[in-house]
Amino acid sequence: MRTIRRRLMGEPPTLHYFHGVADPYSHLAAQLLPALAAAYGLRVVPHLVPAPAAEVAPEPERLLGWSIRDAGQLAAAHGLAFPADARAPAADAVRAAEGVLAGLTDPAAFSEAAFRVGTALWRGQPFDAPTRDAQAALAEGAAALAKAGHYLPGVFAFEGECYWGVDRLPHLEARLADLRQSPPMGPPVVRQLEASDRRGDVRRAPLEFFLSFRSPYTHIAAARVRALADRWNAELLLRPVLPMVMRGLPVPLEKRMYIVRDTKREADRLGLPFGRICDPVGTGVERGLAVLHRAIALGRGPDFVESFLQGAFAEGVDATTDAGLLGLAERTGLSAADVQAALADESWRAIAEQNRERMFGLGLWGVPAFRVGNLPAHWGQDRLWAVEQDLGRIAGGIA
Known part of the structure; x- marks a missing residue:
């Protein structure tokens, strides 16, 4: 229904992105907003969201430790940036980072700010931050994320379907490519990572x-x-x-x-x-x-x-x-x-x-x-x- 309405109104496809400042996967995903918008003629709407609830993200300390390590490996595989010396951010720094991003609606500006502030946040370094209260933006983002049908930051939502993190962007890109009325602008923004058919001998390791x-x-x-x-x-x-x-x-x-x-x-x-x-x-x-x-x-x-x-x-x-x-x-x-x-x-x-x-x-x-x-x-x-x-x-x- 949303696709039909958009086509009848002649509107560009709209992609919603949900960003958590204390989520390593969001740090990677936000870097891709300008490229996605340019490649598929998208209107990208960024949302700021709080940390996920405990019932959907149990073992938060293990989750964060794992996510930091995994995001570094994922960044290397996709040519993205994530601090090699990343550490768990302090609560006051997270609130300050949320204040920086709250109210930013332009995807390019949001991407730039998320990367700049996020890099400092993950390194434990200071950054300039306004004394802006992000609570209203976080509440709006949480409501929009729930409406989209998901529960984690780092999610992209497009016309009834959610894609968590960089790993699922090939599915999104395949769908967006089908919507284009002209040839693709170039190669996919994100390539699919999968084990190959290579062989070797680890001697029963x-x-x-x-x-x-x-x-x-x-x-x-x-x-x-x-x-x-x-x-x-x-x-x-x-x-x-x-x-x-x-x-x-x-x-x-x-x-x-x-x-x-x-x-x-x-x-x-x-x-x-x-x-x-x-x-x-x-x-x-x-x-x-x-x-x-x-x-x-x-x-x-x-x-x-x-x-x-x-x-x-x-x-x-x-x-x-x-x-x-x-x-x-x-x-x-x-x-x-x-x-x-x-x-x-x-x-x-x-x-x-x-x-x-x-x-x-x-x-x-x-x-x-x-x-x-x-x-x-x-x-x-x-x-x-x-x-x-x-x-x-x-x-x-x-x-």
């Missing part, structure tokens, strides 16, 4: 894969990380954990809905099946983890991971039923006797807790997550390109 049977993102990562391990002769170590909601961490509806929509978008890009979902939370997850524990012992772990996730997120299989779980197990070479023995064995619970503790010890709290050897861990199905870089470092003897 460990590649840890932290996974959850309730995670749509784990579903679209499982076969890809297994193939990556095979190409580099890495030892794939499965580290299953209980889902967040079964570990006492909230996952609000708006977050669940975005994750499902975003996974569908990514699955379509990758040519992977997704959409017929039977949520295995609770009993289904527990039964699946019990069978996975036995499957790993029998050398069928990766097969069962992929089978279970395919059933839960692409085939609508109910793993809480005996028939559903048995079908998922049998197609990986496990027998009914194997399933029965697995369900009678509770030792998987201690393993899952050990995996959770290990994951937290690496500074992460969510899945899918990956670690190659003793190198820093990575979080997200869209970080397999970084995992591949680590494998290349080890193969080259420089890790």
Whole structure:
């Protein structure tokens, strides 16, 4: 409806951008506003938003520490800037930075100010700031973000669809390119990052894969990380954990809905099946983890991971039923006797807790997550390109 109205009125397409000054990903995203506006003839509307609520962004200290490190790596991959010496900003500096950006509506001016002030903020350096109260701007931005259907800073919203951070801009650009009535102005502003088909030999170095049977993102990562391990002769170590909601961490509806929509978008890009979902939370997850524990012992772990996730997120299989779980197990070479023995064995619970503790010890709290050897861990199905870089470092003897 918005697209039709815009076309009838002859208006330019409008892109809304939501910026958090204490969000490393926003620091990267804001740098791209002028290029996006120029490449696609957009009207860009920047909004200032507060830090996300605890229920949608649990473990805030881990999240910030991870985001700072990840933003640096992401900046290098995309030719953007992020301070190498970045640190957690002080609360008074955050308020001052918000005061600088409040009221700025021109995207070029907003981008310039966000970069200038953000660079100083992340470095812990002083910057000139007016004594402007940003509360009204923050309230407006929070309301607009909620209306758009998202909950995090660093988000772009365009005609009913949200794109979180630099990683999802290729999806946005593909959509914007379809709207153009003339040939593209040039190459995409942001290139898609993905692991290649390169091969190497890391001589069975460990590649840890932290996974959850309730995670749509784990579903679209499982076969890809297994193939990556095979190409580099890495030892794939499965580290299953209980889902967040079964570990006492909230996952609000708006977050669940975005994750499902975003996974569908990514699955379509990758040519992977997704959409017929039977949520295995609770009993289904527990039964699946019990069978996975036995499957790993029998050398069928990766097969069962992929089978279970395919059933839960692409085939609508109910793993809480005996028939559903048995079908998922049998197609990986496990027998009914194997399933029965697995369900009678509770030792998987201690393993899952050990995996959770290990994951937290690496500074992460969510899945899918990956670690190659003793190198820093990575979080997200869209970080397999970084995992591949680590494998290349080890193969080259420089890790």
